[in-house]
Each structure stands twice: as structure tokens, then as C-alpha cells.
Amino acid sequence: MATLEQIKKIRELLGSGIVETKKALDEANGDEKTAIELLRKRGELKAAKKSDREASEGVVSSYIHPNNKLGAIIKLCCESDFVARNTEFVELAKDIAMHIAAIGPKTIEELLAQPFVKNPEQTVQELLIEKIAKIGENIQIGEFFRVEL
Numbered sequence: 001m002a003t004l005e006q007i008k009k010i011r012e013l014l015g016s017g018i019v020e021t022k023k024a025l026d027e028a029n030g031d032e033k034t035a036i037e038l039l040r041k042r043g044e045l046k047a048a049k050k051s052d053r054e055a056s057e058g059v060v061s062s063y064i065h066p067n068n069k070l071g072a073i074i075k076l077c078c079e080s081d082f083v084a085r086n087t088e089f090v091e092l093a094k095d096i097a098m099h100i101a102a103i104g105p106k107t108i109e110e111l112l113a114q115p116f117v118k119n120p121e122q123t124v125q126e127l128l129i130e131k132i133a134k135i136g137e138n139i140q141i142g143e144f145f146r147v148e149l
Contacts, residue, residue, distance in 0.1 A: 002026055006035075014039055014130060040130070055140045057084045061093035063101045069149040072100035075142035083137050092131055092139075099124060100144050108141050 002025035010021050010032060016039050024042075028034035055077035064071040076093040083089050095118060096111075105111035112125040119127070132139050 002030060002035075006030070006032055010036060010039070014134070016134070040126070042133070055079055055138045055142075057081045058142065059084050059090055059093050061090065061097050063094060063097035065101055070101050070147070072097045072144060072146045074100060074144040077140045077142045078135075079137040083135055086135065088131070089135060089139070092127075096124065096127075096141065097144070100146050104146055104148075105144075108144070111141065111144070 002022045006025055007018060007021045010016065010025070011018065014021075014036065016024075020039065020042070021035070024035040024038040025032070027038060057080055058075060058077035060073065060075050062071060062073045074093055074097045076089070076096065078084055078089060095116075099114070099117040100111065102117045103114055105114055112123065112128070114124055116122050116124050116127050122130075128139055128141075
């Protein structure tokens with residue numbers, strides 16, 4: 001049986017709903033690791049269902065390294081202007097811009113396959129899937145640029 005501490009811990013990690021988290025923990029017989037995997041797989045299903053939706057809104061975000069010799073700019077797209085103004089979405093764009101500056105992918109496909117710089121246990125694609133499941137809209141990387149002096 002799921003404890004409140006387990007539910008809270010997993011929700012903070014994945015941003016999943018209370019009922020959804022409790023259900024996954026119950027299915028996993030209280031094993032947190034298995035429950036997290038179940039929730040991630042369900043997130044992938046949610047993301048796949050949303051992938052054909054048009055993502056014509058979004059933000060342009062940038063990251064400039066403190067030495068002012070390296071920077072990146074990204075266009076991160078979503079379905080609505082409401083989500084585009086969402087703090088979590090805006091932070092996601094900044095984090096991906098920082099990743100691009102730090103790692104230097106050449107293509108969107110390469111970027112999506114890379115371990116995320118802030119959490120190497122997760123790829124950028126897995127991060128996007130997690131955010132799609134949490135926010136509830138299709139999220140796509142439109143384009144990006146990296147500049148280095």
C-alpha cells in the first residue's frame with residue numbers, strides 16, 4: 001500500500017497526479033522504482049497521443065554562459081499561449097537552451113537523444129515526454145542555435 005511520503009516523493013519527481021501516483025504505487029506493490037517506470041511509460045503514451053497536435057505557440061529563450069563567450073537560443077513550441085506563459089514551460093525552454101550551450105548538439109534528433117545536462121539519468125526526449133504528460137499539451141523543439149566565440 002502506498003504511503004503519503006512515497007506519493008509526495010514521486011509527485012515531486014515527476015509532477016504526476018495524486019490518484020495516478022497512488023495507483024502506480026499500488027500496482028507496483030509499494031516499489032517506488034517500479035511505480036516511477038509505470039508512470040513514465042504512461043507519460044510516453046500521453047505524449048504519443050498529443051504528438052499530432054499542432055504546436056504553433058511557444059517561446060524563444062536563450063542562455064548566455066557567464067564568460068559571455070558561449071550562448072544558445074531555442075524556439076520551444078506548444079499548443080496554446082496559456083502554456084507558453086506557464087512558468088514551468090518557460091523554465092523548460094531555458095534549461096534546454098543551457099543544455100544546448102553546454103553540450104553542443106548539431107540537430108534536434110541529436111539533442112533529443114542526449115542525456116540531459118541537469119539530470120544525466122534522463123535524456124532530453126524523456127524530459128520532454130515528462131513535461132508533455134504533466135502540462136497536457138504537445139511540446140516540440142522548433143529550432144535552436146549555438147554560438148561560441
